[in-house]
Amino acid sequence: MELGRRGVLGAFAVTTLGSAVPRMARAQAANTIRIGVMNDQSGTYKDNTGPGSVACARQAIEEFGAQGFNVELIAADHQNKPDVGVSLARQWYDQGVDMILDIPTSSVGLAVQNVAKEKNKVAINVGSATSDLTGAQCSPSAVHWAYDTYQLAKSTGGATVRAGGDTWFFITADYAFGHALERDTGAFVTAAGGRILGAVRTPFPGTTDFSSFLVQAQATRAKVIGFANAGSDTINCVKQAAEFGITRRGTKLAALLMFITDVHSIGLEQGQGLICSETFYWDLNDRTRAFTRRVLPKMPSLYPNMIHAGCYSATLHYLKTVKEMGIGAAKAANGTDIVNRMKAMPTQDDAFGAGTIRPDGRKLHASFLLEVKKPSESTKPWDYFKVLGTTPAGEAFRPLTEGGCALVRS
Amino acid sequence: MLETIEGLIGVPAPLLFGQLLLGLINGAFYAMLSLGLAVIFGLLNIINFTHGAQFMMGAFVAWMLLAWAGLGYWWAMLLSPLIVGFSGIILEKVFISRLYKLDHLYGLLLTLGLGLIIEGVFRNEFGSSGLPYRIPAELSGAWDLGFMFMPIYRGWVVVAALFFCIATWLIIEKTRLGAYLRAATERAELVQAFGINVPRMITLTYGAGVALAAVAGVLAAPIYSVNPQMGSNLIIVVFAVVVIGGMGSILGSIVTGFGLGIVEGLTKVFWPEASATVIFVIMAIVLLARPAGLFGKA
Numbered sequence: 039m040e041l042g043r044r045g046v047l048g049a050f051a052v053t054t055l056g057s058a059v060p061r062m063a064r065a066q067a068a069n070t071i072r073i074g075v076m077n078d079q080s081g082t083y084k085d086n087t088g089p090g091s092v093a094c095a096r097q098a099i100e101e102f103g104a105q106g107f108n109v110e111l112i113a114a115d116h117q118n119k120p121d122v123g124v125s126l127a128r129q130w131y132d133q134g135v136d137m138i139l140d141i142p143t144s145s146v147g148l149a150v151q152n153v154a155k156e157k158n159k160v161a162i163n164v165g166s167a168t169s170d171l172t173g174a175q176c177s178p179s180a181v182h183w184a185y186d187t188y189q190l191a192k193s194t195g196g197a198t199v200r201a202g203g204d205t206w207f208f209i210t211a212d213y214a215f216g217h218a219l220e221r222d223t224g225a226f227v228t229a230a231g232g233r234i235l236g237a238v239r240t241p242f243p244g245t246t247d248f249s250s251f252l253v254q255a256q257a258t259r260a261k262v263i264g265f266a267n268a269g270s271d272t273i274n275c276v277k278q279a280a281e282f283g284i285t286r287r288g289t290k291l292a293a294l295l296m297f298i299t300d301v302h303s304i305g306l307e308q309g310q311g312l313i314c315s316e317t318f319y320w321d322l323n324d325r326t327r328a329f330t331r332r333v334l335p336k337m338p339s340l341y342p343n344m345i346h347a348g349c350y351s352a353t354l355h356y357l358k359t360v361k362e363m364g365i366g367a368a369k370a371a372n373g374t375d376i377v378n379r380m381k382a383m384p385t386q387d388d389a390f391g392a393g394t395i396r397p398d399g400r401k402l403h404a405s406f407l408l409e410v411k412k413p414s415e416s417t418k419p420w421d422y423f424k425v426l427g428t429t430p431a432g433e434a435f436r437p438l439t440e441g442g443c444a445l446v447r448s
Numbered sequence: 449m450l451e452t453i454e455g456l457i458g459v460p461a462p463l464l465f466g467q468l469l470l471g472l473i474n475g476a477f478y479a480m481l482s483l484g485l486a487v488i489f490g491l492l493n494i495i496n497f498t499h500g501a502q503f504m505m506g507a508f509v510a511w512m513l514l515a516w517a518g519l520g521y522w523w524a525m526l527l528s529p530l531i532v533g534f535s536g537i538i539l540e541k542v543f544i545s546r547l548y549k550l551d552h553l554y555g556l557l558l559t560l561g562l563g564l565i566i567e568g569v570f571r572n573e574f575g576s577s578g579l580p581y582r583i584p585a586e587l588s589g590a591w592d593l594g595f596m597f598m599p600i601y602r603g604w605v606v607v608a609a610l611f612f613c614i615a616t617w618l619i620i621e622k623t624r625l626g627a628y629l630r631a632a633t634e635r636a637e638l639v640q641a642f643g644i645n646v647p648r649m650i651t652l653t654y655g656a657g658v659a660l661a662a663v664a665g666v667l668a669a670p671i672y673s674v675n676p677q678m679g680s681n682l683i684i685v686v687f688a689v690v691v692i693g694g695m696g697s698i699l700g701s702i703v704t705g706f707g708l709g710i711v712e713g714l715t716k717v718f719w720p721e722a723s724a725t726v727i728f729v730i731m732a733i734v735l736l737a738r739p740a741g742l743f744g745k746a
Contacts, residue, residue: 244724283590
């Protein structure tokens, strides 16, 4: 694996850069835009965010090219801890970082967005799932880019029922994220005419064997088993469902939060038939393939998922906005002004095509319902998904008025 | 008879039998892991917190053998314990052997630290989302038992775990080598006076305990996510199993391993939310009633 040493060194370089900022900061500050990628460089979400997000942001900067100002990229590890994220964000903004990017793990994402709001600086969240970022806790200086819990629930829940999967059983991680995902998906399932036959709450963290829960789910004869969990919990569920032959007898598995990087680690043999949703898939069209070809040499032996692609798209749009405002004006402006300009400008890039940013900070683009291919259907590296359905940008996310964001009412 | 059971507890009997069986399989992992810990603690007096990382290494070495050398599951079953066991021997020689005269706490801190470092190194090298590992063709498929669909591989896990548990118990309790080992834990100087190389024996014992963890890792690779954190999730539960069974008791660790797997399996039916806690509740009760554990000598 190539990920190896270079990845380690990269992470080191990146963390040490964080502390090197103050000395460089004053030198040519007026003509330099400084972007800080803050995410998980060493823990559970390292593959889903981590060095891949940094690579994609770097790709955007490279493609943007020289437009009369310099762009600097720094990155650091927030270790999925809100306190680490908050102090890092304060330090970065105080030292002249203009925009913080990625910020996965909902608890950290919300905390950093609050710091950005307080300091009126730009925060673009790509990696977190919670739709609260553009709901009750929305902020005028923030944008939520790639996906959220509402979109996942709607795409996977609603579309699966329409495809015939009308009876559901949930295996839910027993904490806030799992409960929210189960509740939201359940609402779409019933709204589309489906029925919820039951749910089992699995202790989090600390469950490795899900076979018992899978057997319980199977006993209800539900057509779809929904996994309202993430990361290694989902991977364990899928592996063990394959082992118990659950999919071979017609039951569909729906992973409510899953990335192509997770599919890679499950393997097609055990993952085939699994349903999930992403807003980006590298093999969607010529533009996504072109983007992927360009960024792959920078990636840590992974293909980009929707978070990685989101970091590319967000960086590109942010830089376009800065160019439009003029570097002097952009450096002088506060976060809210810059984000307002970002909202006023339509987005356009190879990863997501055309899109817009709503007043509540929600970036809008289409969402894709995906099914994991059989090994025999996969003809090239990372050829993992069939697109089952598309939810257009206008319908993929929560309606503007339902989120409870204060920016909308005013 | 089945209807009576169902009437009494409100859960369909087939589901219950299925869960008992699944509990037994999980118990096989607990037994394998706690056995290694018990051997190490019983003979070395070291609380080996590196055990989870060594379990993880067992699974990773199986993956490496397949991905890099093309060697399949059965080779991994043989080579992975040898390779990981050897790494354990190096750890013992370089670090752990220096702590035998100190308080337990130092061994605990050292092995905990080593475990964290090993996990961190693997996470940096292999990422966090895990690696694919398939069930070997000979063991894939399933039996229809009537009351449930039983994957052949799970049956193999129970058989293999029982084999290793009984073999270890026999070696320690019934052979001359085992007698030396037990004697060395009681009076090392005296055993050494009879011309037995006690330090070497202890080093090899640590290696063997670590190899047991690696065997469990190989057994786990096809059914659990092979990722650097896989051991740390399991090890805390396994420590509870060891404490309940009685620190250092070989038989205790085997019996409680399987028994608690079953208890946990039943909890997953009746009160799923509590299934990660139930073992610790039992641990607290056992510690209050019998501080030395169910099979420990006070």
